[in-house]
Amino acid sequence: MGCWYACNVLRCCSERTNLRQHGSTAALILVHGSTDWLESSVIVKLKIFRYDPKKDKKPDYQRFEVDADPMDRLLDCLNRIRWEQDPTLSYRWSCGHGICGSDGMRINGVAGLPCQKLAKDFKEEILLEPLQVFPVIKDLIVDLDPFFERYYSIKPYLIAKEPPSDGERRQSPEDQHRLEEAIRCILCACCTASCPVNQAKETAAYVGPAALVRAFRYLFDTRDEGLEERITLLDHKDGAWGCQTLWWCTKVCPKMIPVTKEIGQIKKRIYETTHSKK
């Protein structure tokens, strides 16, 4: 731990930034009287998917090397490539700490957020590719319109008749707590893009885990009065029953939401509701 703390302290020193630009390690050693930090500077090797469907016949991969601090995020490495090596590289990013959901992509084949991954955790070349399921617009950017359309299809809003004219509705902490994991969702699309059901052509109409997490959030909100409407939306082969319990969504979720379990609870609620009628 001490090693990278020291390294990061140095990172904040303007000397290091300036010297690094000039590549003068000797001068740096004079300034700080130590070479400890040198051991912690790493070369990150990346192999990145490149494709502009408007121009290129087929996708290609391009290799880059970035001089990074071990505690740098992969997003920092991508930024540095764009600023210093190839300004045409395209990917989305915004908050930089896993709350906005912009930068979902495949990292060594598994969907995740490069703003949540640190350089120090990779020893080999890192393969970066766009999310599956959605059409590529350019490089690591995919068209998320179909994602948001499916999201909208589950009626992602509270259906309730008359709230009290002034004041709040009550909800027990236990009832609220049931939603606590689902409301961590940042709509990064990693789950839906990783779902083998969404990936297969014949079942691609499946609404997908992200939309179902939001459906769960409203279905199990004790303030919601849209049970029947919601059950109708979810009770079909491309709704909750599209889920084949393959767990990929849960595995990749950057916010550690138990997605598969929540879909399971939706299925149970559908079963209970439709059978209690009969």
Add this chain to the structure above:
Amino acid sequence: MNIQHDIVIIGAGLAGLRAAVECAGKADVAVISKVLPTRSHSGAAQGGITAAIGNEEEDRWEWHLFDTVKGSDYLGDQDAIEVMVKDAPRAIYELEHMGVPFSRTAEGKIAQRNFGGHTRDYGKKPVKRACYAADHTGRVVLDTLYDQCLRHHVRFYSEHYVLSLIFARQRCVGVVAYDLATGELHVIQSKTLLLAAGGCGRIYKTTSNGFATTGEVLNLAYQSGIPLEDMEFIQFHPTGLYPLGILVSEAARGEGGVLRNGLGERFMERYAPTVKDLAARDVVSRAILTEIREGRAIAGKDYVHLDLTHLGEEKITEKLWEITSFVRIYLGLDPVHEPIPVRPTCHYVMGGIPTDGDGRVIADEKGSIVPGLYAAGESACVSVHGANRLGCNSLLDLLVFGRRSGLSMAKEVLKREHPPVPTQPLKEVEERIAGLLGHPGVEKSSEIRREMQTLMTDYGSVFRNEAGLKRGIEGIRSLKERYKEIEVRNYGNRFNFELTEAIELGHQLDLSEVILLSALNRRESRGAHFREDFPQRADRYYLKHTLVFQTPRGADVRYKPVKITRFQPEARVY
């Protein structure tokens, strides 16, 4: 082809979406955003939204008013603050009705927690006033408001970048927007336009702000002849995760976390004997940096510790899940067992585009209205935060004044038709882009940006003085010269972020100069603006708002009075 909407909103954060929800159904509304839906930086707000609803203990709007005025170091306009704090309970209940999943008390009411500077009985002791949903309040409110916009068919122009505001006979009539996915330019006409695109924290090296918070709407207004108000007041949040600067919510201290220096001392006892770690942010940030300057940082480094270890695992994981995950991911530490390294990080701009209480943009110190133009949220300066914003008052500001702007715009568009739009602004933007793309420059955006961030951090952060500010201004002006020779190597028209970042940099440089100039001219210390050479507040000379105008002769600094209704300035002690 020109696109027409009654109401156009720039920015899809909380202020913009709250305004959109208000207008939807009453008028044809469109929201333009640089990013996809729910990516706006309001989503990173963690701790809560203040309202004196008294669910946990007795509270009154008068106390909230006093705390906000005192927090603003008496620079906030008290009439506007009164509007905000009186409307706060309604704003919270309304969110609850829309479905925001607030955390709850044992009786099932909306839960509330302590936050810095919020007290009972005019400063006697901390009060639980911040309504919250664990530590992802901003995100769940953003999601809920977005869902409401979908439900009411608000039109979104996502990944569209505003390059110019269009005026016709002094009235704002629309924008020129650049479609990031295609590189096409669109003229989007409006009967009223709302600027709600956040602040400009990315001007500094270390910030809690997302990469998109580059402040272009502030500068677009400034370049259109609209002044910028109180830009010297930049909030540094005391607890940025070291070294990245990611926000570690004040909720951590609201839930009982304490700050400790290298000697293990709970040093805030010395700086704010009554409320200690729950003092206002400017006070705590200065305290942390003073500890570091005087050699009491952790192990001789440049940070202090935020200690949660006495709170217990259950409370930490239940109420502070997000920040716990940040600490685990980015530092490999577990806050349940180890203290968190923190230091101040640039967080919020108190200043902005001057508006009245209904979001209408004000053109001068006399209060003249700019027809057709509104502003809300961090982009605006109402001013409810004055020289220092209290935690959780920003979400309240967004909701209250976002809604009021929406109400006001919906009323205004009823009696208006689209006026003819001049073609000149589109031509100018086309020429500008062609100039940037076809220009064989020598300067790199990333280089100039780094130097700008260093200058602003060295001379325009928590501690300032005349020599430094002058050096900073000189440095920024020389960067502006170099910026004229900027090189854009990417000539592509699809997701050309090199182009948009180069344009952003131009805006950032202008704003940097405004910030430093405002700071240089305020020869006193007030709220977040601390001058080492003038360490006292000087009400006799500076109890007034700064207004900086762009003129052909350069920036012109003028002032307007503060509105004081109930509380006369007194010494600010926590």
